[in-house]
Amino acid sequence: xxxxxxxxxxxxxxxxxxxxxxxxxxxxxxxxxxxxxxxxxxxxxxxxxxxxxxxxxxxxxxxxxxxxxxxxxxxxxxxxxxxxxxxxxxxxxxxxxxxxxxxxxxxxxxxxxxxxxxxxxxxxxxxxxxxxxxxxxxxxxxxxxxxxxxxxxxxxxxxxxxxxxxxxxxxxxxxxxxxxxxxxxxxxxxxxxxxxxxxxxxxxxxxxxxxxxxxxxxxxx
Numbered sequence: 043x044x045x046x047x048x049x050x051x052x053x054x055x056x057x058x059x060x061x062x063x064x065x066x067x068x069x070x071x072x073x074x075x076x077x078x079x080x081x082x083x084x085x086x087x088x089x090x091x092x093x094x095x096x097x098x099x100x101x102x103x104x105x106x107x108x109x110x111x112x113x114x115x116x117x118x119x120x121x122x123x124x125x126x127x128x129x130x131x132x133x134x135x136x137x138x139x140x141x142x143x144x145x146x147x148x149x150x151x152x153x154x155x156x157x158x159x160x161x162x163x164x165x166x167x168x169x170x171x172x173x174x175x176x177x178x179x180x181x182x183x184x185x186x187x188x189x190x191x192x193x194x195x196x197x198x199x200x201x202x203x204x205x206x207x208x209x210x211x212x213x214x215x216x217x218x219x220x221x222x223x224x225x226x227x228x229x230x231x232x233x234x235x236x237x238x239x240x241x242x243x244x245x246x247x248x249x250x251x252x253x254x255x256x257x258x259x260x261x262x263x
Contacts, residue, residue: 045094091117139163
């Protein structure tokens with residue numbers, strides 16, 4: 043946990059330990075702490091990272107440092123207030139999610155577990171764009187059901203942070219085909235870019251149900 047107050051780190055550590063006694067939490071205040079953790083523990087030891095995100099963290103270049111040192115380990119932005127642009131900025135910077143500083147230790151632990159499992163986390167209380175919140179767009183479940191099996195697979199892989207080329211390799215199709223699927227599913231769920239699509243999936247469909255539905259549809263494809 044980077045730049046989090048020691049007392050809060052202790053609280054989150056206690057919650058995680060009660061869920062799984064093998065969990066450990068480390069506090070980091072500078073780049074040297076990250077390098078030390080990387081050197082002291084084998085690859086795969088660190089499941090997720092939290093980062094207190096503000097102008098100082100941006101100046102220090104934490105996202106690039108985390109990518110360079112810990113590779114694909116997911117991280118959470120910890121912000122004073124969650125709002126639409128903050129979520130977009132977090133995901134565009136490479137974060138796997140965002141959580142508010144005043145969140146409870148339990149919510150914090152839930153967020154960590156979600157991103158560690160490969161999901162994207164956005165606080166449940168976050169409201170989507172006005173059209174979705176007011177019911178102008180179809181519900182998430184109905185919209186997801188109307189996607190083709192391949193579109194569901196593409197959406198799930200996109201939400202995991204994979205690029206178009208990576209999705210091509212996973213599904214063994216041409217990049218142009220993936221672009222066509224993205225264009226079609228964006229229209230279907232009412233979003234305009236990858237960030238909004240990932241947010242839509244994390245808000246409307248649980249990672250487990252999205253995975254299961256995509257898998258079942260793939261079997262019958």
